[in-house]
Amino acid sequence: MSGKLQIIKSLGVFSQACAKRLEVPYCSRQLIASRLLSTSHIVYLEKERAVAIEAVERASRVCKAVFKQLVNEETLTKKDKSPVTVADFSAQAVVNSVLEKHFPNDPIVGEEDSKDLQGEDGRVLRERVVELVNTAVDKPMSAEDVLCAIDRGQYEGGSSGRHWTLDPIDGTKGFLRGEQFAVCLALIVDGQVRLGVVGCPNLPFDMSKPEGDKGVLAVAVQGQGAFQRKLNADSELEQRIMVSNVEDACNASFCESVEAGHSNHSDNAKIAELLGISKQSVRMDSQCKYIAVARGDADIYLRLPVDSKYVEKIWDHAAGNIIIHEAGGHVTDINGEPLDFSKGRTLSANKGVIAANSNIFETVLAAVQTTLANKY
Ligand SMILES: Nc1ncnc2c1ncn2[C@@H]1O[C@H](COP(=O)(O)OS(=O)(=O)O)[C@@H](OP(=O)(O)O)[C@H]1O
Ligand SMILES: [Mg+2]
Numbered sequence: 563m564s565g566k567l568q569i570i571k572s573l574g575v576f577s578q579a580c581a582k583r584l585e586v587p588y589c590s591r592q593l594i595a596s597r598l599l600s601t602s603h604i605v606y607l608e609k610e611r612a613v614a615i616e617a618v619e620r621a622s623r624v625c626k627a628v629f630k631q632l633v634n635e636e637t638l639t640k641k642d643k644s645p646v647t648v649a650d651f652s653a654q655a656v657v658n659s660v661l662e663k664h665f666p667n668d669p670i671v672g673e674e675d676s677k678d679l680q681g682e683d684g685r686v687l688r689e690r691v692v693e694l695v696n697t698a699v700d701k702p703m704s705a706e707d708v709l710c711a712i713d714r715g716q717y718e719g720g721s722s723g724r725h726w727t728l729d730p731i732d733g734t735k736g737f738l739r740g741e742q743f744a745v746c747l748a749l750i751v752d753g754q755v756r757l758g759v760v761g762c763p764n765l766p767f768d769m770s771k772p773e774g775d776k777g778v779l780a781v782a783v784q785g786q787g788a789f790q791r792k793l794n795a796d797s798e799l800e801q802r803i804m805v806s807n808v809e810d811a812c813n814a815s816f817c818e819s820v821e822a823g824h825s826n827h828s829d830n831a832k833i834a835e836l837l838g839i840s841k842q843s844v845r846m847d848s849q850c851k852y853i854a855v856a857r858g859d860a861d862i863y864l865r866l867p868v869d870s871k872y873v874e875k876i877w878d879h880a881a882g883n884i885i886i887h888e889a890g891g892h893v894t895d896i897n898g899e900p901l902d903f904s905k906g907r908t909l910s911a912n913k914g915v916i917a918a919n920s921n922i923f924e925t926v927l928a929a930v931q932t933t934l935a936n937k938y
């Protein structure tokens with residue numbers, strides 16, 4: 563094992579043994595991390611972390627404002643998707659312009675592009691988006707600035723250099739239902755995810771108090787552990803998060819997508835049966851599922867392919883992936899391969915996703931492979 567890996571693993575053991583649910587202010591945490599990892603080859607990404615948090619918080623505020631103004635019973639009964647469209651474009655423009663201000667040379671792989679906002683056909687939507695974006699940025703932005711900011715997300719990604727990946731609203735259907743959605747931002751360097759931030763405006767801060775404070779921001783930098791803080795709160799106090807320590811898969815609870823079209827519910831049920839799981843699955847939209855596993859609210863996240871042609875997108879997984887790893891869990895595809903973020907905008911080398919705490923991961927993977935034998 564290399565010296566660097568050894569140090570990172572030792573920090574992991576230290577963290578698990580001594581720092582479970584450690585509550586530390588951000589500055590002390592940085593100090594602890596820098597003392598333990600005081601070698602020149604480890605990159606702390608301190609500025610990137612702070613900028614990514616600021617970007618996600620601003621975009622989350624915009625999404626909440628859109629929900630309050632535009633989602634009502636009528637839009638719900640008509641299945642009108644326009645509110646989420648407005649929020650999606652606005653959030654991408656806000657995040658991209660914050661990134662541009664601090665890291666003008668970093669390319670971005672973002673989910674959205676400005677096509678639907680252009681020309682006379684896009685005028686109404688464009689005006690709404692420009693107005694919203696201007697509530698969340700420091701310097702006024704013209705319509706052209708906003709379209710340009712959105713289109714900074716057109717980068718192709720790949721295996722060399724650094725780039726960001728953004729899902730301005732993950733769980734668009736959850737957003738419209740007033741349930742879970744997330745603003746997800748990650749930094750990828752040479753094909754490896756190094757930093758992830760997920761803003762979950764509707765997620766209870768403490769799952770044992772579902773009616774308590776809502777709004778969670780989860781963040782992880784490679785080698786530094788995973789943390790949560792209150793989203794858009796005055797305090798920057800961070801709390802270490804860790805996966806559960808369930809050791810017997812039959813006692814595990816699992817979460818899955820709400821949409822049967824995004825994750826195969828019937829295969830998930832077969833796997834649960836094989837593992838002897840009797841608890842009802844928790845269905846939740848967005849990368850909030852990764853956060854639920856990372857902080858031990860659930861033990862397993864299953865996202866099994868529904869159709870063999872669908873290829874997962876990097877922005878749907880990058881931030882959640884590093885947060886799980888840094889919280890002490892594992893993530894692979896259905897073949898046990900790590901998710902490969904070096905292939906461009908998609909996870910073309912992978913099929914499906916499994917995340918779980920490290921104690922039960924191998925058992926879960928074996929059950930997935932038995933159930934899906936020769937299917938994909
Ligand atoms: N066929 C298929 N299979 C798998 N995944 C798909 C599929 N089609 C779409 N998507 C992507 O799913 C993202 C939302 O995933 P969720 O887990 O939040 O689904 S659900 O809302 O809980 O049903 C969703 O992200 P958003 O568009 O950002 O909401 C899509 O990128
Ligand atoms: Mg998504």
Ligand SMILES: [Mg+2]
Binds near residue numbers: 673730731733
């Ligand atoms: Mg999205």
Ligand SMILES: [Mg+2]
Binds near residue numbers: 673734
């Ligand atoms: Mg989408």
